[in-house]
Amino acid sequence: MQGCERRARRLDAVDFDVLVHTNVLTEGGYADEEPLEARAATHARLFARLTDPDRQRAVVNLDGERARRAASGILS
Numbered sequence: 001m002q003g004c005e006r007r008a009r010r011l012d013a014v015d016f017d018v019l020v021h022t023n024v025l026t027e028g029g030y031a032d033e034e035p036l037e038a039r040a041a042t043h044a045r046l047f048a049r050l051t052d053p054d055r056q057r058a059v060v061n062l063d064g065e066r067a068r069r070a071a072s073g074i075l076s
Contacts, residue, residue: 004042011046019050020059 021043050056062068 004039008042008046016050017055018057018059019047021047022059022061 047058047060050058
């Protein structure tokens with residue numbers, strides 16, 4: 001398990017009301033980071049846990065084409 005996925009696993013027991021991601025996918029980050037596609041998949045799994053539309057909300061920054069493509073998978 002690589003960096004982003006390992007960090008996301010720490011959140012397994014958290015029941016989010018609001019999940020905010022302001023920097024969906026950018027170059028750089030942690031030295032042990034996996035490819036952008038793997039990070040996008042990890043982010044999508046976190047957002048997929050938002051299953052109660054009456055209580056839970058997703059906030060995603062859509063300021064670039066890469067972010068919009070990733071969000072289409074996250075928010076669909």
